[in-house]
Amino acid sequence: MKLSRNKASILLVFSLVLTLKINGKPLILQDLTPASTFNSQGDLIYIYKNIDEEIQLETLKFQTEESFTNSIPLGKKAFSPIIKKDRGGQIWLAWEEWEYDQSRIFMGRLDGDKIIHSQLMGKKEGYNLCPDLSFDLHDNPWLVWINYKDAQYRVCVHDTILKETWVVNSPLLSSAFSPQIAVDFENNVWVFWSGRDKSDEEIYCRVFNQYTWSPIHRITPEKKFPQINPSIAIDQQGFIWLTWSGYDGKDYEIYCKSWDGEKWSEISHVTDDHQRDDVFPTISIAFNNVPIIAWVQSENEESHVYIKFLKDECWSEKIKISHHRGQNIFPQITVEGEKIGIIWQSQNEIKVKFILFSQLKEYGILSESPLEPQLIYNASLNEEKYIGFGDSITYGYIHYEPAPQKGYLPRLEILLEQNFGDTEVVNEGWPGEITQNGLGRIDGVLRTHRARYLLLMEGTNDIVFRRISIDTAAFNLELMVRKCLDFGVFPAIATIIPRNDWKWQNKFFRDRIFDLNEKIRELAKNSAIPLVDQFNLFYYYPEEEGGWESLLSDYNHPNEEGYQLMAEEWFEEIRNFPFPPINFLVKRTYDEILFYRELGNDISWDENPKIYDANRIEAYKIYRKKAGKGNDQFEILQIIYDQCNYFDNDIVPSTQYVYVVSTLRTDKVEGPCSEQKQDQ
Amino acid sequence: MKRLSRILVLLILLISISKGLKAYSEYQSLDGIKKTYSPKCLLQQPGELSFEKTKNTLIEIFTGIYNMKDKRFKQIYDGYGFIYGLSFLRKLYNLNRHHFYLSLNIKSYTKKGKSTVTEKDTKLTLRPISLGGAYMFVTKRVIPMAEIGVDYYPYKEKSILHSTSGTAWGWHLKGGILFPLNILKSLKGKIYFRYSEAKTIENDLEVNLGGIEYGIGMIYEFNLF
Numbered sequence: 001m002k003l004s005r006n007k008a009s010i011l012l013v014f015s016l017v018l019t020l021k022i023n024g025k026p027l028i029l030q031d032l033t034p035a036s037t038f039n040s041q042g043d044l045i046y047i048y049k050n051i052d053e054e055i056q057l058e059t060l061k062f063q064t065e066e067s068f069t070n071s072i073p074l075g076k077k078a079f080s081p082i083i084k085k086d087r088g089g090q091i092w093l094a095w096e097e098w099e100y101d102q103s104r105i106f107m108g109r110l111d112g113d114k115i116i117h118s119q120l121m122g123k124k125e126g127y128n129l130c131p132d133l134s135f136d137l138h139d140n141p142w143l144v145w146i147n148y149k150d151a152q153y154r155v156c157v158h159d160t161i162l163k164e165t166w167v168v169n170s171p172l173l174s175s176a177f178s179p180q181i182a183v184d185f186e187n188n189v190w191v192f193w194s195g196r197d198k199s200d201e202e203i204y205c206r207v208f209n210q211y212t213w214s215p216i217h218r219i220t221p222e223k224k225f226p227q228i229n230p231s232i233a234i235d236q237q238g239f240i241w242l243t244w245s246g247y248d249g250k251d252y253e254i255y256c257k258s259w260d261g262e263k264w265s266e267i268s269h270v271t272d273d274h275q276r277d278d279v280f281p282t283i284s285i286a287f288n289n290v291p292i293i294a295w296v297q298s299e300n301e302e303s304h305v306y307i308k309f310l311k312d313e314c315w316s317e318k319i320k321i322s323h324h325r326g327q328n329i330f331p332q333i334t335v336e337g338e339k340i341g342i343i344w345q346s347q348n349e350i351k352v353k354f355i356l357f358s359q360l361k362e363y364g365i366l367s368e369s370p371l372e373p374q375l376i377y378n379a380s381l382n383e384e385k386y387i388g389f390g391d392s393i394t395y396g397y398i399h400y401e402p403a404p405q406k407g408y409l410p411r412l413e414i415l416l417e418q419n420f421g422d423t424e425v426v427n428e429g430w431p432g433e434i435t436q437n438g439l440g441r442i443d444g445v446l447r448t449h450r451a452r453y454l455l456l457m458e459g460t461n462d463i464v465f466r467r468i469s470i471d472t473a474a475f476n477l478e479l480m481v482r483k484c485l486d487f488g489v490f491p492a493i494a495t496i497i498p499r500n501d502w503k504w505q506n507k508f509f510r511d512r513i514f515d516l517n518e519k520i521r522e523l524a525k526n527s528a529i530p531l532v533d534q535f536n537l538f539y540y541y542p543e544e545e546g547g548w549e550s551l552l553s554d555y556n557h558p559n560e561e562g563y564q565l566m567a568e569e570w571f572e573e574i575r576n577f578p579f580p581p582i583n584f585l586v587k588r589t590y591d592e593i594l595f596y597r598e599l600g601n602d603i604s605w606d607e608n609p610k611i612y613d614a615n616r617i618e619a620y621k622i623y624r625k626k627a628g629k630g631n632d633q634f635e636i637l638q639i640i641y642d643q644c645n646y647f648d649n650d651i652v653p654s655t656q657y658v659y660v661v662s663t664l665r666t667d668k669v670e671g672p673c674s675e676q677k678q679d680q
Numbered sequence: 681m682k683r684l685s686r687i688l689v690l691l692i693l694l695i696s697i698s699k700g701l702k703a704y705s706e707y708q709s710l711d712g713i714k715k716t717y718s719p720k721c722l723l724q725q726p727g728e729l730s731f732e733k734t735k736n737t738l739i740e741i742f743t744g745i746y747n748m749k750d751k752r753f754k755q756i757y758d759g760y761g762f763i764y765g766l767s768f769l770r771k772l773y774n775l776n777r778h779h780f781y782l783s784l785n786i787k788s789y790t791k792k793g794k795s796t797v798t799e800k801d802t803k804l805t806l807r808p809i810s811l812g813g814a815y816m817f818v819t820k821r822v823i824p825m826a827e828i829g830v831d832y833y834p835y836k837e838k839s840i841l842h843s844t845s846g847t848a849w850g851w852h853l854k855g856g857i858l859f860p861l862n863i864l865k866s867l868k869g870k871i872y873f874r875y876s877e878a879k880t881i882e883n884d885l886e887v888n889l890g891g892i893e894y895g896i897g898m899i900y901e902f903n904l905f
Binding site for chain 1: 750752753755756757793795796797798800802804835837839841842844846882883885887
């Protein structure tokens with residue numbers, strides 16, 4: 001059943017969308033997402049940390065739309081609070097408390113706006129973060145979190161009755177994120193996390209039957225792509241449902257699996273569109289044992305929250321929940337009876353939406369026709385156009401105020417115009433953007449601007465989101481690079497600059513910055529794209545000139561001097577881009593001696609005069625395809641050293657061929673191809 | 681080195697010819713005064729040097745410039761090149777001043793070039809053998825000559841692109857003038873012009889190995905049998 005647009009709008013009228021703002025300030029800190037549940041009165045409650053660094057508990061009545069806000073006295077060191085309801089209806093909290101050289105996990109029960117029985121969970125040294133909470137059949141809390149120490153990530157599970165803590169992910173300690181815990185109806189404690197064994201992240205699981213732990217079980221099939229963001233729920237029969245986001249070679253999709261008491265089901269594809277990235281899934285079970293999944297779908301410059309439910313063993317059409325432009329991320333779905341509460345973060349605000357399950361069943365199909373894939377040849381891109389792609393640093397912020405005219409992009413444009421003539425640099429910096437959003441946005445940016453070059457600098461915001469692993473951020477950057485290359489756009493990537501806030505003082509976050517930059521350097525090397533090491537430019541700025549701190553205007557953003565340095569650093573790399581050869585010609589002719597002649601295509605070109613240091617050109621690569629074939633049919637024909645022509649004699653006389661040629665730098669960075677030429 | 685030796689041979693021939701011409705144009709008149717022929721009188725005034733008594737065998741070395749007619753040859757081998765060779769002429773018959781010879785000559789021609797597009801090195805070698813009948817009109821001073829004959833062209837072209845060898849048949853017309861040299865009574869100089877045709881087909885390509893040749897030679901005459 002498909003829903004018409006009118007019916008879809010009726011659905012929107014029925015549903016209640018609330019945006020919470022106080023005195024115009026965003027309610028939520030950028031790096032902290034809200035957690036929600038229904039209380040025993042059937043009201044949706046959610047907890048978050050606001051911009052004044054206070055922990056707030058919001059209660060939202062479904063019928064009357066009234067909301068009440070209470071401050072929870074947890075202090076400014078508290079972060080990432082989560083709330084869970086036990087089987088008896090009591091509300092429990094767990095949160096992180098951060099200090100200079102460590103962070104710890106605390107747990108307590110909520111009584112009104114007071115926390116009672118607050119206690120420190122585990123005493124592990126290092127950084128303890130990302131807690132999750134569940135309750136056994138006796139309503140005893142079980143806690144899971146990540147401990148980071150000595151560059152190792154441990155998934156810690158704590159039994160609050162026995163006061164015992166287990167590290168369940170050993171020996172896979174190189175990476176662990178997004179731990180989830182649930183207790184089934186047989187009192188088995190299920191723990192899930194995303195972690196890395198060999199290459200990319202996978203979803204792992206262990207089960208504790210109150211006596212022993214099961215071996216580590218990899219839930220996701222071994223793929224060469226990351227599988228991340230697990231979310232779990234217990235259905236009314238006590239069985240586990242698991243959803244996660246995984247990359248399938250083309251984009252991120254949402255997957256689901258369930259446990260029937262004996263075995264895991266086959267993987268179910270919740271999304272499978274190959275065009276939009278689907279991430280951050282969250283699952284809950286409706287009253288009639290129907291799993292509902294909410295997630296974020298990124299497309300072009302926006303990301304939106306969608307839900308699907310399972311009906312007759314098939315996933316429904318997706319239902320768009322968020323209708324606010326911009327980035328809508330990190331949804332949480334909570335179901336109680338027929339009531340479905342969805343809460344998410346939108347541009348530093350909290351959005352909440354109530355839907356009745358009956359409404360879903362009645363109107364719940366809102367399909368959107370997928371975009372037709374565009375086949376665009378790279379020769380149509382503008383050679384004199386550059387896209388600056390990234391977050392607020394790319395956009396241009398000074399003293400936390402927008403200043404795009406003072407950022408590095410306009411300064412770079414001046415340098416390029418002085419040296420290359422008429423040049424356009426497009427500002428595609430999106431303040432607050434994480435790589436996940438960038439990944440969803442980049443396709444639209446590439447299509448819109450049709451620039452030949454893209455300067456990628458993103459990841460600063462991923463650092464502060466503890467639920468985003470550095471591997472995931474690096475992978476997203478890699479995907480963005482791949483999308484550029486697939487589109488015929490030549491990307492260059494920059495490391496992220498150091499920050500001067502409390503997070504920099506904190507080893508956990510500082511390590512994340514160093515780790516991400518190291519991965520960006522590896523990415524540039526492995527993808528053979530130019531690297532602009534903005535981090536090193538800042539980090540090694542001479543102390544006698546004020547050190548790198550003097551280049552920042554606030555905690556995160558450079559000042560004008562910093563932006564000027566960044567622009568010059570970009571320019572130094574750009575002037576040695578392997579620009580495509582010019583005067584590219586292909587002519588069908590004979591190569592003759594007196595008694596023999598050979599038919600072939602005489603290919604010639606000239607070095608691009610924009611290349612500053614010609615010594616960095618190692619060779620030229622010629623690609624060929626048959627005329628009339630798609631651009632994916634181009635194949636490498638020859639690498640040419642020390643000359644600017646080639647005679648292709650490996651041809652079928654009756655066939656016409658199309659050629660492109662690119663410049664190869666001595667560091668193996670290959671530039672964009674020239675315009676294509678067909679033999680004549 | 682080969683080029684040098686060719687130039688040396690050419691120089692020797694030129695010097696010999698110039699000395700011969702000088703000797704021929706200077707003669708001792710009956711009044712004992714040394715006189716010089718003008719070019720005009722050279723043709724009109726028979727000198728005392730007898731040129732009528734020729735021997736029955738002539739052997740000749742010659743060098744010249746060979747300009748192949750084929751258009752593609754010009755692109756690949758950059759125009760003309762030097763050719764040199766050896767001729768044997770045997771008198772068959774003579775009637776007063778009309779002398780008829782059987783002519784046999786072997787030539788050698790080598791030229792380096794580059795393919796038209798990729799500029800790969802290539803080398804063409806010709807070793808033409810010609811058999812012809814020559815006619816000479818013997819006067820006291822010069823001997824105009826004409827020749828017609830058939831040519832057999834063994835050829836070889838060597839290149840990374842492709843190597844070919846083969847043979848071709850052709851014909852030629854030749855004209856020239858013999859004149860005495862004062863170095864040795866039996867030596868004569870010669871200037872000549874030659875036109876030839878020799879078409880062949882290789883690899884579906886028709887090639888004309890013939891062309892225009894002009895050069896100089898030195899002839900030694902003697903009686904054999």
